[in-house]
Amino acid sequence: MKWLHVALVLLLAMLSACAQENIPIESDMGQVPGLAEGMCPLIHCDTAQSDSFDVAGPQSPGRVLSEDEIDLLWSSPIAGGILDHVYPDGQRVFWVAQVDRIMKLRLSADNRWEKIAELPLEPDKFPRFSPADMQEKLRALDAAELGSADHESLADYWNGYQLEGLRAYYAMINSAGILYVGNRDGVVAYTDAEPGNPRSGIAKAGQYSFNRLDLQLGLKMPMVILIGLNMAPDGHIVAVTIDGTVIAITPDLSQAYYHNLEDEQIWNSIAIDEHGGIYVNGSKALHKLVWTGAGFSTSPADGAWSEPYENGHFNTVLRGERGSGTTPALMGAAGDPYRFVISADGADVNNLIFFWRDDIPEDWRQLPGTSSRRIAGILPANFGDASLDNSYSECSATVFENGAVLANNQVKTNEAMTLDVQLKMKDPKRTPAGIQKFQWNPRTQRVEVAWIRSDVSSPNSVPIVSERDRGLHVLGIRNGKWVWEVLDWDSGETRAVYTLGASERYNPIMLALQLLPDGEPIYPAFGGIVHLRID
Numbered sequence: 005m006k007w008l009h010v011a012l013v014l015l016l017a018m019l020s021a022c023a024q025e026n027i028p029i030e031s032d033m034g035q036v037p038g039l040a041e042g043m044c045p046l047i048h049c050d051t052a053q054s055d056s057f058d059v060a061g062p063q064s065p066g067r068v069l070s071e072d073e074i075d076l077l078w079s080s081p082i083a084g085g086i087l088d089h090v091y092p093d094g095q096r097v098f099w100v101a102q103v104d105r106i107m108k109l110r111l112s113a114d115n116r117w118e119k120i121a122e123l124p125l126e127p128d129k130f131p132r133f134s135p136a137d138m139q140e141k142l143r144a145l146d147a148a149e150l151g152s153a154d155h156e157s158l159a160d161y162w163n164g165y166q167l168e169g170l171r172a173y174y175a176m177i178n179s180a181g182i183l184y185v186g187n188r189d190g191v192v193a194y195t196d197a198e199p200g201n202p203r204s205g206i207a208k209a210g211q212y213s214f215n216r217l218d219l220q221l222g223l224k225m226p227m228v229i230l231i232g233l234n235m236a237p238d239g240h241i242v243a244v245t246i247d248g249t250v251i252a253i254t255p256d257l258s259q260a261y262y263h264n265l266e267d268e269q270i271w272n273s274i275a276i277d278e279h280g281g282i283y284v285n286g287s288k289a290l291h292k293l294v295w296t297g298a299g300f301s302t303s304p305a306d307g308a309w310s311e312p313y314e315n316g317h318f319n320t321v322l323r324g325e326r327g328s329g330t331t332p333a334l335m336g337a338a339g340d341p342y343r344f345v346i347s348a349d350g351a352d353v354n355n356l357i358f359f360w361r362d363d364i365p366e367d368w369r370q371l372p373g374t375s376s377r378r379i380a381g382i383l384p385a386n387f388g389d390a391s392l393d394n395s396y397s398e399c400s401a402t403v404f405e406n407g408a409v410l411a412n413n414q415v416k417t418n419e420a421m422t423l424d425v426q427l428k429m430k431d432p433k434r435t436p437a438g439i440q441k442f443q444w445n446p447r448t449q450r451v452e453v454a455w456i457r458s459d460v461s462s463p464n465s466v467p468i469v470s471e472r473d474r475g476l477h478v479l480g481i482r483n484g485k486w487v488w489e490v491l492d493w494d495s496g497e498t499r500a501v502y503t504l505g506a507s508e509r510y511n512p513i514m515l516a517l518q519l520l521p522d523g524e525p526i527y528p529a530f531g532g533i534v535h536l537r538i539d
Contacts, residue, residue: 028258029182029193029210037239037255038179042088042096044518046176048466049085051234052334053275054403057519061470061477061490062538066500074504075535077117078135080104081165082423083528084173085516089181095202096521099194100533101175101185103168104132106194106206109533111520117535123194123206130168138531146507150484151431163424166514174233174273176241178255182209184241186230189214191241191253212257214245232273232331236280236295244270244284250293250300263300265291271326272400275334275345281307281361283334283345287327288312290347290359311359311378316352318394322418323350331400334361335408335444342444344380346401346408353395354385356410356442358451380444381451385410387438388456394418395438398514399466402476404493406446407454409476411462412438421464426513427530429463430484430506437461439478441496455496460489465512465527469493470519477525479512486510488525488536502538510534 039045048055083102086109090096097120098109104127108120124132133141141158148155174186183194190213198204214228232244241253248268253260268286275283280295289312294301302308315327323329327350335358336343345361348354358381360368370377386392396414398421415434419425429435439462441454461480468477474493479486488502504510508530515528525536 026190026213026257027211029256037237039235040087040089040177040179040181042090042177043521044085044516045087045089045178046234047085047174047273047516048331048333048400049516049518051276052403053234053273053331053400054333054335054469055400055466055517056402056404056469056471058471059519059521059523060473061475061519061523062500062502062525062536063473063523064500064539066490066502068503069536069538073537074510075116075537076509076529076532077109077119077535078138078532079107080133080138081162081530082169082173082513082515083533084169084175086518086526086528086533087175087177087183089177091181091200091202093202097202099175099177099183100528101172101183103127103130103172106183106185108202108206110202111535115537117533120203121197121205123208125172128168128171130165135532142507142509142531145427146509150428151433156428159424159427161424162427163422166423169423170229170231174230174243176233176235178235178239182255184233186233186243187211188229189245190230191233191243191257193257210257212253212260214249214251215260215262231270234274234276234282236276236282237278238280238295238297240295242274242276242282242295244274246270248286250274250282250284252295252300261299263293263302269326272328272331275332277334277361278338279307283332283347283361285328285330285332285347287325287350288315290328290332290345290357292345292361307362309378311376313347313349313357314355315350318352318396319350322394322420323396324420326350329354329396329398329413330410333401333403333408335403335406336361342380342406342446344444346403348385348397348401348410351384353392354397354410355382356385356401356408356440356451357382358408358442358444381442383442383451383453385412385440387412387440388458389438399462399464401442402467402469404469404471407441407443407493409439409441409467411467411478412436412440413463415463421514423513426464426511427508429511430481435461435481436463439467439491439496441493454494457491457496460491460498464514465517468517468519470523475499477517477519479517479527488538502536504536
């Protein structure tokens with residue numbers, strides 16, 4: 005299969021490279037537990053992976069945005085997120101990890117991106133792209149006619165960069181201001197060259213490389229590649245790798261604990277709750293492990309469990325046997341009576357499943373047709389089309405209060421969502437469409453469909469919620485142009501559409517949408533970091 009060929013090529017490349025010695029962080033700053041107090045200190049912005057923000061979003065009327073309203077800092081092709089850290093003096097710095105650089109940014113006095121510092125890194129299969137390189141490549145891509153042989157060829161150049169991106173995609177910042185970056189087969193730490201100085205340069209602080217001898221236990225296939233990163237309540241870094249291994253690393257990178265999920269692969273990141281529950285989507289089942297502080301428990305006495313989910317025919321013939329495409333997301337705060345972990349399965353038409361994440365209520369009766377009492381609700385993600393025979397979500401559900409929103413990421417041509425395909429998605433023959441909101445009804449104690457928008461596309465990024473004005477923010481395609489669309493969380497009705505333009509410089513390519521403290525949108529795009537100065 006194609007995915008196995010890719011796996012073997014990657015393995016050979018990794019084994020041929022010289023292994024780097026683990027370098028612990030020498031400063032005691034690395035011992036400080038907890039995430040930074042920014043708006044978004046890790047991918048998906050909180051450990052529950054909810055993608056919700058305690059702010060109000062843009063309030064001005066929808067319109068075509070002017071060049072002055074689109075603040076774009078050119079850099080290299082992709083970044084997982086724009087992670088912020090607030091220093092003791094109140095200064096906010098944004099860290100961006102990319103394959104070929106680590107950047108520190110700030111917003112200037114006139115509310116525009118300003119680069120503080122940049123640390124060059126050496127890429128692997130692709131060259132290091134300067135801002136001028138990216139502008140030139142985008143000019144050529146945008147000038148080519150969509151669907152033409154020239155456009156296809158220019159887009160095809162980028163096939164494989166999504167694998168290169170795993171060298172720096174997952175990242176997070178702890179409360180000491182240390183940036184941890186997943187580096188395919190380990191974790192690298194960066195911090196201020198002058199400790200505590202937000203205006204200083206960037207220095208490498210430490211490194212941990214996964215122990216392949218430990219990873220051989222239960223190894224199903226040779227893909228020791230980091231695919232997710234989160235933080236336990238005590239500050240341990242929790243990583244997962246494609247071969248099915250969960251790893252907890254001390255904040256100073258000096259020690260690690262390993263647990264392999266037998267006969268599983270992992271293709272998504274993880275959610276972690278306030279008690280150390282770690283929710284991992286394997287390729288066959290959803291697992292809850294419990295971090296004890298010195299290892300991973302799989303004991304039901306500690307609250308751990310595993311629940312298989314359905315995988316359909318397309319999981320083998322179209323999806324490389326990856327199973328679910330979604331990172332688990334948590335619903336319900338401490339003390340809430342209804343606390344769920346929400347994930348899609350791998351059925352031909354995905355189902356969104358609400359699992360009881362703690363003890364199952366004693367009076368809960370198993371739902372008809374389900375495989376377990378742990379399933380609190382399961383409904384098809386068909387986006388309003390009962391005749392649909394194929395839907396797949398590669399972005400996690402967006403969770404706020406008792407609702408969860410899922411977008412359709414299944415390209416109409418059934419191509420895999422590689423970077424080259426994402427650069428062709430404005431073609432109507434490819435554009436995925438459909439957003440569906442599910443919600444838990446506490447009165448009936450059932451999961452229901454709240455609303456469906458089959459006309460709205462969110463093809464390759466996770467929608468986000470602005471809690472204070474109950475807005476759902478979607479970056480999609482309308483009439484061949486990229487738009488930032490705001491829907492009403494409760495009704496699904498469109499509030500505003502802000503049109504960015506047709507250029508692929510606005511394409512989020514599976515990256516994170518975010519909001520600033522003032523509600524203005526930011527996100528990493530193909531070739532740069534975007535800030536929409538809407539209000």
